[in-house]
Amino acid sequence: MSVSQDDTRIIYKSKDSREEFFVFGNPDQVLKWRKDKTIPIADVVQTFDVFEIVNGGNEGIAGRSSKQRLENAFGTSNTMEVIEQILQHGTIHKSHKGHEKSPDKNHRTMLNETRGKGVSTANNSAGVHN
Numbered sequence: 451m452s453v454s455q456d457d458t459r460i461i462y463k464s465k466d467s468r469e470e471f472f473v474f475g476n477p478d479q480v481l482k483w484r485k486d487k488t489i490p491i492a493d494v495v496q497t498f499d500v501f502e503i504v505n506g507g508n509e510g511i512a513g514r515s516s517k518q519r520l521e522n523a524f525g526t527s528n529t530m531e532v533i534e535q536i537l538q539h540g541t542i543h544k545s546h547k548g549h550e551k552s553p554d555k556n557h558r559t560m561l562n563e564t565r566g567k568g569v570s571t572a573n574n575s576a577g578v579h580n
Contacts, residue, residue, distance in 0.1 A: 457496060462540040464523050471502045471515060471523060473533055477542045484538060491533060500532050 460480055461472040474496040483489045491498075500515045517527035524532045 459543045460536055460540040461543055462536040467523075469502065469519075469523055471500055471520075471532070471536060472512075472540065472543075473497070473500055473536050475537065477544065480537055480542060491530065491537075494537060495533060498529060498533065500529060500536065 457474045458477045459472040460475050460477075461470055463470050475494050476496070479489065479494040483491075483494045500520060501512045502515045502519065503512055520529070520532050521527040524535055526532060
């Protein structure tokens with residue numbers, strides 16, 4: 451299953467360090483799963499990979515966690531056990547890269563109106579547009 455840039459992260463922050471681990475999942479299913487563990491994990495997460503921010507902070511590059519890093523942080527390198535810990539104790543963060551969809555069909559026009567005058571660089575139409 452592919453992971454899009456508008457997916458939800460379930461983030462687990464280690465109490466002993468600044469490390470953050472996360473999985474991509476369906477927020478509604480996470481909340482249901484926390485109350486009913488009979489829901490299959492496959493219905494909750496989008497991929498069976500555990501990620502972490504490689505160079506720190508929310509702005510860093512996300513990469514898959516190594517087995518050793520999982521062992522150090524969770525006491526196990528078993529991916530399913532780690533995913534369950536993240537789902538149970540993590541916080542849900544919706545990430546929206548790009549424009550959110552709006553029910554207003556004129557939303558795109560409203561966004562463009564705030565940009566101000568445009569400047570053309572084409573050979574036949576140089577200048578400022580009104």
